[in-house]
Amino acid sequence: MRLIKKLVSMARRRSPWLFHLNTGGCNGCDIEFSACLAPRYDVEQAGILLVGSPRHADILCVTGPVTRGTRAALETIYAQMPEPKVVVALGNCPATCDVFAGSPAIEGPLDRILPVDVYVPGCPPRPHDLIKGVAQAVAILADQQPRDRRIIEGVNQ
Amino acid sequence: MDLEEIREHLGSMEVWVNKAKAWWLETPNLDVEKMARLMVDIGSRLVTVTASRVPEGEFRIIYHWDLQGQLLNFVTLTHQATLPSIMSISPVADWIEREIHDYFAVDFAGRKLPTLVLSEKDPPGIFSWNFLWKGKEGGHA
Amino acid sequence: MSFTIPIGPYHPALEEPCKVQVICEGEIVQDVSLSVKYNFRGVEWLAERRNYHQAIALVERVCGICSNVHALTFCNALEGLAGLTVPERAQYIRTIMVELERLTSHALWAGIAAEVMGFQTLFMTCFAMREQLMDLLETISGNRIHYGMNCIGGVTRDLANPEAVRITVRRVRQTVTDQLIPLFTEDKTIHARCSGIGQMTKEQAVAWGAVGPTARASGLTEDIRQTSPYAAYNQLEFKVPVETSGDVFARVVVRLLEMVESCHIVEQALDQIPPGPIHHGPIFVEIPRGEAVARAEAPRGELFYYVSSDGTDIPCRVKIRTPSFVNLPTVRLMMLQANLADVPLINASIDPCYSCTSR
């Protein structure tokens, strides 16, 4: 049993699949995110894969300050991801709304809506920082028991 | 067609002003549809329409047209926050008018104005001073 | 049987949230409706509550891909309002920055378009080339995205190492002419995907007010850099590539040729750049009462700013008309009667930027 647990934890460390979600940001973080896939940073060597469906994902990477238009989609997509899952806030926007703070069209920051596990600051953060953030998320993922449902509901209220 | 001819054609008594590399014509009672038809006929391109608040509850609307690299700006005022729509003359105006409706609740007569940047259930006019979101105050910065 | 396929708001082919509702008869598109509300952040609303210097940082964040040209156009409008003359050297540095940004933007677009066609290898080639440009922009401005180079009356940083620019631009031009252009124009599978698809006629482009490469692929010749020059463009010589077929392939060709032309402009600007100050004088400039407009040719087409001031340090009204705002509605015309498999490609072919569109 312990061996299996160890194996699973090892597998989670080595195969994080990301789903990328732009909640109305300026694209800056999103391009840097794409740049991570490209030859210079090539995150696939660490087993990181960008997937197209939230049902396949382990890590939710959120960019943008969560606008009114994207909030519902954000919640749906979070619910669609199977446990265990980790949320990474990429850039300043999901952390603080950055320059958009105070706008009536913004619902964020992200931690009002979802439990955020890792913050990656920067406007936009460099690819190195993004990878570092994902590495932190992976460490959480590897040791994580499925999250208590009540906590999530508490945050949503 | 030069600027003076355009002015005479529109029946405006005002004069063209050159400010910051662009021509401006202020006509409070501009016939918007006539202007649009004229500008389309002479091969001009509608760049955009700008709306801004004026204190009396009306809105100042500027039609920006590009005529062979020159920028012509027709300034006019709304009447009871309404202007005729020029979407049927220049289809570019479709999204532009919808956006202005979302921002200021300015009505463009003669067309439907589905929301562009707001959700369907939101009331239009988020840029108006006294606008409040349901449950969230929007009047402060 | 007709059915509705929602593409988005989150979709692997889109960097940003956008909803394209496609009504299909089999796999043939009957109608399309676009929803762009997802990126609405109220930038214009915020700009009316920030002072001019904060507003520069704000308008840079309208779009992360063409951020520099946003700040430049905003500053141009303010300089027009205040009647400032910007020093020559600053004008040249602005030109170089804008063209480098155009190169990164087009490289990004080429990569995304290749990805949408399922050609991952070409995506990697484009991004590897783009990385060199990012390095260059980082050495000039200290940042990979959102350069913060523009301020009212000039630029914030001098061009310390022009040789680095020259070397990178030469290398990029080589990649574009030797790899990207042959790959995009000669590969059989790409040709099969792009030719004759997503057509827009010149008349439609005029009526719907399309701008930039999208319009130039349909035979319009308008380019703000030539028709109403800003920065140092009136002292530079360059061609504006125009295609007449109006399909996806034409838009690909126009953008690729524009990249070569951008390299040419940067090299010319490096040859001609005069020594001198990079800033007009005081950092905090008083903006008088009045209104002004400014236009610039952003990577996606004509960018328009309207600023009105009441003499305080906070603008009265800032209006931003981005190129994608007028290009996006034309997507509907291009998609009618197209194949479902072509919808993402047609959408990508105009290089849409939703964060610009709804701001």
Next chain:
Amino acid sequence: MSWEKVFFALLIFPGLLYAVPTAWLMLWLERKFRARMQGRIGPPFYQPFFDFVKLMAKRRVLRPSFDSIFMMGLPLVSVSAGLLALALLPISSDSRGFAGDLVLLVAFLEVPSLCSVLAGFASRSIFGQVGATREAILSITYNLPFLTAIVALAYSAQSLRLVDIAASPAGGVRALAVLTICLCLPVKLRINPFSVSNAEQEIYSGPATEFSGPQLAMWELAHGLEWVALTGLVVCLGLTFRTGTWIGDFAIYTSLSLVLVILLTILATGTARLKIQQAARFYWRWGMGLSLVALILGVFPDIERFIR
């Protein structure tokens, strides 16, 4: 065929014990070579294994019971069909087979694609359905040349037994038929330029969009087994000699399959995705053309002799 042999074929070689690691190896090889050709480093060799373990350890998302039976069952059926198909392959010279095993093999090879179509419809997502429709259309287009080639092979060997076909003399018919089967591989494996049914940029992951956790792991495994079975089929049918020793056959078979994987990856890396009509046109024109020539040559062997 004795029971021991059946179990050995099913569970050890070329079945479960051999096929599953090989499937992972092939999935890795495909990803690694693609990455290297794109100037990247690519994933380490244990990647597909850890992906599998991680997905197996994911919690299931609750669904209505009827759906969940389908969604659990289909990937499992797909995996078992892949294993069964593999067990039938005449890899070594001492395998005997039975009359009609060719028909069974063809049927088993079709099961994963069929499951995928069903899964697409069962998942009740619009993208799954579009993917399933595309998969169904494609399976019609590639199966015609594929089956014609198989018929040509069987006719020229005058047997429905795989061993007989593998032992039949090399010639024009066999070369053409194997070439046709090779031509069908990219579309059967859903790789570029025929990755139409799982085109990520258009319809997410096609039929697999709604699957998560263990079910997705099973799909991945089934996909890997398809790689093993299909490349194995080509090698078995294309190879005209056997070394005589069990180890020699095994080595040649495995290494040739891996070479085939690399060749397919090179093709996939150098192309863009075609549209379904273009893919269909390709198979109707070239696939059908080749396989028909093979069939005619097989039915009238005199023509071949005449040409020579």
